[in-house]
Amino acid sequence: MTTTTGQVSFDPDPLAPGERFEAWHHAVSTAFVPLDASTEQPSQFHGSLTGLALGSLSVAGVGGDAVTVRRSRQAIAAGDPGVFKFALQVQGSSLTRQDGREAILSPGDLVIYDTRRPYDLVFDGAYRMFVVQIAVEHLGLSAEQARDVVAQRIPGSAGLGALTSSLLGSLDDQLQKGEMAPDPRAASAVLQLVQATLLSRFRPAADVPTRDVVYLEAVKHIDDRLGDPGLGVEAVARALHVSMRYLQGVFAQEGTTPSEWIRRRRLERCRLELGDPAHAHRSVSAVAARWGYPEASSFSRAFKNAYGVSPGAFRRQIVGG
Structure with missing residues (x-):
């Protein structure tokens, strides 16, 4: 994994095929939070990761072949920075499990999950996600609201979900092309839109971008x-x-x-x-x-x-x- 000013990236190409899965697993755990990961054919796995610190947030595009990622109690004990992950499904599909709920995502859909409690992410084929990491104190939801909204599919086809999906998709495209700048105003806009999208689950009429x-x-x-x-x-x-x-x-x-x-x-x-x-x-x-x-x-x-x-x-x- 390489690191430049505020940006991290993982390039599997220089590695031997048998080393790529563990290297990707390490890169993801370093960029996000400690995680467990498994795949049926680790010697054939191909994954990618690009991340950037964006003001008070951090964002990352992560993808690869079929894989299951788990945030276990042991992994939480190994490192708990207290963040939420707000994710856009860019390509492929996924299943998010947390607190007894399941969210199945298709491209354009959104979901949030809490790294302070166990969760599973299951990708049954090639995929890409764009993930925004938000500190607990910055999310702007009560503890009860946060528990109510995790692992719930937020459709990216209508309302604030559509606006959020469109904006995050555009940021992911910029990140892939190396065109994203660490602009604090962009971080503020992303955070405000995420907050409005989540709050609209409770007060649909009260939120204006x-x-x-x-x-x-x-x-x-x-x-x-x-x-x-x-x-x-x-x-x-x-x-x-x-x-x-x-x-x-x-x-x-x-x-x-x-x-x-x-x-x-x-x-x-x-x-x-x-x-x-x-x-x-x-x-x-x-x-x-x-x-x-x-x-x-x-x-x-x-x-x-x-x-x-x-x-x-x-x-x-x-x-x-």
Whole structure:
């Protein structure tokens, strides 16, 4: 397992096949909490792990072949940092057992479990999970509420579950690509959204996503749809189920507007593609259309205003031709 500033990763490739399962087991127990693990064919097991300290939280993407992971009383005695794990099933399926309950997860579903008490995680095939570790004192639930919510499937298809699933899935993608920064504000937004999702199990009508959560989800929604010429403030607000005024207020706190953010991100994507030799065969107008500028003339004006040079001249400066 390698460690850089705030980040840990496990790469099984340099190891002999017979050593990989125990090395993965050690890496997981080190990154999370002491755990027991078993698999039917340890000599053929292949697993992965990437983790990052994210402000007051830590996050990790973990995956592998079929395996059973147990948090036994002996393992708790060996190390009990007092944390909850809030997990997103990214790929495959799993079974979580704790306190006499069972939660069966499919991709997109969520679950929380308490490392201070025994639990089992059963993966019957290849899988990947994104796990957020939250200190007990930061979770924001009473002891009774926490006991009531562990090992319960939280569907990722509707309501706050859908928003949480989407945000954590995006963070997992960034973690895999090495693009996640240890931004304390991101940690705050994740924690607030997790809290709201869990509290909605008790008070469904009382929870509204915070401004930080709305901002992060709006940024993700915009990036995913930059190529849509119809993308605008109204469309983003409608997708996030907030008012246009509220959305504009969220972006105003960041010193910008939703429209300006969309314009800037589109231009950044166009600039990156125009400067990439791999896309030299694509015309300037085709690049512009791909990122939401159907009219070449308006794109050319916007690009020159932003970068002081026309798109064609910029491409010639970078890639020649």
